[in-house]
Amino acid sequence: MRCALRLACKWMGGVWVFWASLLPLTLMAQNALTPQASSPFSLTDDRGRVVVIDKAPQRIITLLPSLGEIVCELQACERLVGVDRYSNWPERVKTLPQLGGIDDTHLEALVKLKPDLVLLARSSRVTQRLESMGITVVALEPQNQEDMRRVIQLIAGALHLPQPQDRALTLWQSIQQKLDAAALRVPAKAKGMRIYFEAGSGYFAAGEASYIGETLKRLGLVNVVTPSMGAFPQVNPESVVKANPQIIFMGQRTATDLKNRPGWQRIEAISQQRICAFTPAQSDIIVRSGPRIPEAADLMVACLKRMFPE
Amino acid sequence: MNARKNQSAGGLALQLFLLLLLLVGLGALVGSEGFAGLQIQADFSLITDIRLPRTLGACLAGALLGLAGALAQGLFRNPLADPYLLGSASGASLGVAIGMVLLSQLNMSPWFMRMGITGMAFMGAWLAVALSLVLSWGVQHTLRLLLAGVVVGVVFGAMASLLLIMFPQIQGSVQSFMLGSTAYVGWSACGLMLAVLVVSWLVSVAASPLLDGLALGESTALSLGLPVKSLRWLMLAVLALCTAAAVAQTGLIAFVGLAAPHLVRGRVKAVHGKTLSLSCLMGAVLLGGADLLARGLMAPLELPVGVLTAILGGGYMLFLMRGMSTKSVGQAGGRS
Amino acid sequence: MNASSKTALKASNISVLHGEFKAVNQVSLELHSGEWVALVGPNGAGKSSLLKALAGLIPADGQVELMGKPWGLWQRRERAKTLAWLGQAEAGQDDLTVYDVTMLGRLPHQAWLASPSAQDRAVVEVALKTVQAWDWRSRSLGQLSGGERQRVLLARALAVQADVYLMDEPLAGVDLPHQADWLEWVRCLTEQGAAVVSVLHELNLALQADRVWVMSAGSLVHDGLPNSSDTHQALSAVFQNRLQWREWQDGDQTRWVALPK
Numbered sequence: 025m026r027c028a029l030r031l032a033c034k035w036m037g038g039v040w041v042f043w044a045s046l047l048p049l050t051l052m053a054q055n056a057l058t059p060q061a062s063s064p065f066s067l068t069d070d071r072g073r074v075v076v077i078d079k080a081p082q083r084i085i086t087l088l089p090s091l092g093e094i095v096c097e098l099q100a101c102e103r104l105v106g107v108d109r110y111s112n113w114p115e116r117v118k119t120l121p122q123l124g125g126i127d128d129t130h131l132e133a134l135v136k137l138k139p140d141l142v143l144l145a146r147s148s149r150v151t152q153r154l155e156s157m158g159i160t161v162v163a164l165e166p167q168n169q170e171d172m173r174r175v176i177q178l179i180a181g182a183l184h185l186p187q188p189q190d191r192a193l194t195l196w197q198s199i200q201q202k203l204d205a206a207a208l209r210v211p212a213k214a215k216g217m218r219i220y221f222e223a224g225s226g227y228f229a230a231g232e233a234s235y236i237g238e239t240l241k242r243l244g245l246v247n248v249v250t251p252s253m254g255a256f257p258q259v260n261p262e263s264v265v266k267a268n269p270q271i272i273f274m275g276q277r278t279a280t281d282l283k284n285r286p287g288w289q290r291i292e293a294i295s296q297q298r299i300c301a302f303t304p305a306q307s308d309i310i311v312r313s314g315p316r317i318p319e320a321a322d323l324m325v326a327c328l329k330r331m332f333p334e
Numbered sequence: 335m336n337a338r339k340n341q342s343a344g345g346l347a348l349q350l351f352l353l354l355l356l357l358v359g360l361g362a363l364v365g366s367e368g369f370a371g372l373q374i375q376a377d378f379s380l381i382t383d384i385r386l387p388r389t390l391g392a393c394l395a396g397a398l399l400g401l402a403g404a405l406a407q408g409l410f411r412n413p414l415a416d417p418y419l420l421g422s423a424s425g426a427s428l429g430v431a432i433g434m435v436l437l438s439q440l441n442m443s444p445w446f447m448r449m450g451i452t453g454m455a456f457m458g459a460w461l462a463v464a465l466s467l468v469l470s471w472g473v474q475h476t477l478r479l480l481l482a483g484v485v486v487g488v489v490f491g492a493m494a495s496l497l498l499i500m501f502p503q504i505q506g507s508v509q510s511f512m513l514g515s516t517a518y519v520g521w522s523a524c525g526l527m528l529a530v531l532v533v534s535w536l537v538s539v540a541a542s543p544l545l546d547g548l549a550l551g552e553s554t555a556l557s558l559g560l561p562v563k564s565l566r567w568l569m570l571a572v573l574a575l576c577t578a579a580a581v582a583q584t585g586l587i588a589f590v591g592l593a594a595p596h597l598v599r600g601r602v603k604a605v606h607g608k609t610l611s612l613s614c615l616m617g618a619v620l621l622g623g624a625d626l627l628a629r630g631l632m633a634p635l636e637l638p639v640g641v642l643t644a645i646l647g648g649g650y651m652l653f654l655m656r657g658m659s660t661k662s663v664g665q666a667g668g669r670s
Numbered sequence: 671m672n673a674s675s676k677t678a679l680k681a682s683n684i685s686v687l688h689g690e691f692k693a694v695n696q697v698s699l700e701l702h703s704g705e706w707v708a709l710v711g712p713n714g715a716g717k718s719s720l721l722k723a724l725a726g727l728i729p730a731d732g733q734v735e736l737m738g739k740p741w742g743l744w745q746r747r748e749r750a751k752t753l754a755w756l757g758q759a760e761a762g763q764d765d766l767t768v769y770d771v772t773m774l775g776r777l778p779h780q781a782w783l784a785s786p787s788a789q790d791r792a793v794v795e796v797a798l799k800t801v802q803a804w805d806w807r808s809r810s811l812g813q814l815s816g817g818e819r820q821r822v823l824l825a826r827a828l829a830v831q832a833d834v835y836l837m838d839e840p841l842a843g844v845d846l847p848h849q850a851d852w853l854e855w856v857r858c859l860t861e862q863g864a865a866v867v868s869v870l871h872e873l874n875l876a877l878q879a880d881r882v883w884v885m886s887a888g889s890l891v892h893d894g895l896p897n898s899s900d901t902h903q904a905l906s907a908v909f910q911n912r913l914q915w916r917e918w919q920d921g922d923q924t925r926w927v928a929l930p931k
Contacts, residue, residue, distance in 0.1 A: 127511075128510065132380060147503075550774065551759075557725055557753065559750025559777065603766065603810045
């Protein structure tokens with residue numbers, strides 16, 4: 025009988041040892057699976073300020089629609105607790121509290137939400153005030169596609185996502201693929217045509233250097249506003265007439281009196297009726313410099329298809 | 335003999351001070367829920383971090399503007415003068431526009447980073463006034479100074495407009511600055527404004543006999559032994575400092591500087607030493623009250639505080655004017 | 671009109687330039703304590719400019735001696751206590767009370783920012799009672815008529831208790847009875863030993879002064895007694911001979927009145 029007991033003790037001990045040795049293994053496995061407090065991520069934001077984010081932020085507020093869209097596209101949408109009044113995508117964002125615009129952010133409402141990270145535009149008025157209250161603020165404002173790639177990487181790191189570089193790259197590549205696909209769908213007749221994109225009333229054009237211009241270039245269109253003129257220059261209407269664009273993209277509201285503009289009846293786009301007037305909802309998507317650029321491209325392609333039916 | 339019973343300066347001062355205390359108290363309670371949320375919240379930090387500095391900041395900025403307005407009206411003997419008449423408004427706008435443009439360039443120099451937009455607004459306002467003074471150097475006549483101020487204002491305004499056209503993305507920010515807002519005033523801003531207010535108030539009250547003398551005419555002021563020229567420069571410098579400090583923190587808030595001295599003079603007839611201080615208090619009450627209404631009336635939306643100062647100040651001025659017109663002018667008991 | 675009274679104000683070769691225009695051209699004069707001099711002449715003769723130059727309010731060439739001491743040697747405050755200026759009412763803020771305005775005349779006597787002393791208050795009371803404005807001392811300046819305002823400004827000047835009073839058109843808007851009062855007040859001043867110079871448009875009032883200075887086109891053309899025929903001739907000359915003179919008996923004195931022709 026004692027022999028059996030001794031054997032049983034040995035066995036029990038062995039079992040204990042076995043399970044005990046498994047413990048560190050399970051812990052290591054857990055580490056590998058959950059995004060825990062890894063090394064703090066430091067980045068230099070668009071103000072030139074170095075910001076250190078110690079651990080994964082769980083309550084994020086974005087005050088620029090493109091930044092919110094990037095956060096959601098990086099699969100961290102559930103961490104958003106507040107947005108600005110212009111953010112409206114994806115669906116979840118519409119249920120979040122809206123905290124005003126760039127110049128009139130609702131400070132108190134924002135602070136009440138107790139964010140641990142606020143992403144906002146460089147020119148936001150409330151940045152200094154938030155920092156003086158000890159809130160972590162990162163200012164990012166993507167102006168073109170190269171910017172966007174950088175911003176996506178920075179946000180992925182700031183969110184302490186697992187393998188942030190890969191996640192960012194995946195998102196970026198998917199954007200590029202969709203853009204390429206849209207470019208393929210452009211009617212052959214439209215390729216190489218001169219285009220004038222009016223971004224705002226008062227002859228504010230989207231030039232080749234802007235992100236809208238980059239999309240247009242991707243679709244194979246030639247912008248009458250060259251990069252040397254800047255991203256969103258106010259052009260002399262006479263220069264548009266001289267450049268004689270074959271296609272015009274603009275918002276619906278300003279498109280009504282296009283023919284009344286002095287001298288513009290001679291423009292090929294107007295005489296040939298090749299004008300795309302985007303509805304306010306469509307314009308909203310097109311002016312976003314976020315991950316929905318492919319959607320903007322799709323809207324443009326759809327319009328081009330209507331212009332040049334095969 | 336029916337001399338109009340004017341309120342004593344001390345009486346008005348007490349009234350305004352009590353009103354100010356009330357405003358500060360209310361300011362701690364009115365927040366993003368408006369007047370409905372008028373209870374002490376569990377989150378005390380909201381009161382100390384946001385509401386108190388904001389209310390105090392509005393009162394301090396109002397005091398600065400009230401003082402500047404009283405100085406401007408006294409120095410130029412013009413009841414339509416306001417703190418912005420030497421081009422400081424356009425200067426501040428230009429400073430903000432330049433600041434916004436620099437902000438949009440990715441490589442920013444460290445001195446600009448430290449200064450920020452408020453610093454640029456302050457510099458712009460100060461430089462505009464300094465330029466007006468330089469342009470009218472050596473000329474005793476205040477008219478030349480006013481003209482120089484108009485010129486500087488117009489030129490700087492045009493330069494700011496040029497920047498807005500060249501960089502349309504800053505239009506929204508500059509416009510919101512022009513509208514004025516008390517929403518983002520923190521404790522450090524309060525400290526700055528308080529320091530400027532104390533210094534300016536001391537200097538102004540000390541130099542106030544100049545304004546009394548000037549009210550009787552420049553010749554009389556000189557004959558009374560007042561060092562008119564040097565005191566005038568000093569007061570102009572104080573005027574510029576007050577305006578620049580207020581504008582840097584809260585943007586261009588109209589009407590407070592114009593209305594506060596009028597409101598004081600409508601109630602009290604006293605020497606400038608007293609009316610300057612009363613204008614401070616009146617301006618503080620005006621802007622503090624407007625700030626309270628701005629965030630409370632349509633919470634969480636914010637009304638532009640400049641609109642509310644115009645309604646509050648303008649309304650009260652209309653009320654005073656009606657009172658004035660019902661009394662016949664020149665009702666002198668001693669007229670033979 | 672003491673023959674042995676001392677010189678209150680002595681001016682040598684005063685010239686005032688307004689740009690290119692010579693408003694005052696090499697004027698020399700002497701003012702004695704206890705005398706009242708009227709400065710008369712046609713419009714644009716330079717009377718105001720001369721008076722302002724004497725008061726040191728505008729830049730001028732020449733030398734001025736106040737109470738025997740050269741102008742440059744006077745401290746600003748001491749000078750303000752000795753020489754009082756009464757100008758034409760300027761448009762200013764009408765919100766000071768009559769009392770406060772009069773108290774401003776005591777500024778030269780007060781230390782900077784000091785409260786008014788008992789003596790200041792006494793002087794102000796006397797000054798206001800002299801011009802019969804004491805009863806409405808709490809009214810603001812803006813509530814008064816032109817003539818009343820002028821009287822208050824005179825009270826302000828009286829409060830200075832100066833030795834020399836320079837007055838530029840002090841009777842603008844003052845009605846006849848108060849013009850007569852004003853004469854009395856000036857007499858009071860001169861009897862106390864002060865010297866008074868007033869630029870006057872009212873010629874007949876000027877003829878009641880102790881002496882008359884006649885100016886024309888920037889120069890002092892005559893300096894004499896108001897009842898002498900030389901003075902009358904000089905006056906007729908500067909007024910383009912459009913004056914006619916009438917005599918009248920004021921008790922045992924013969925006075926003259928000038929009427930337009």
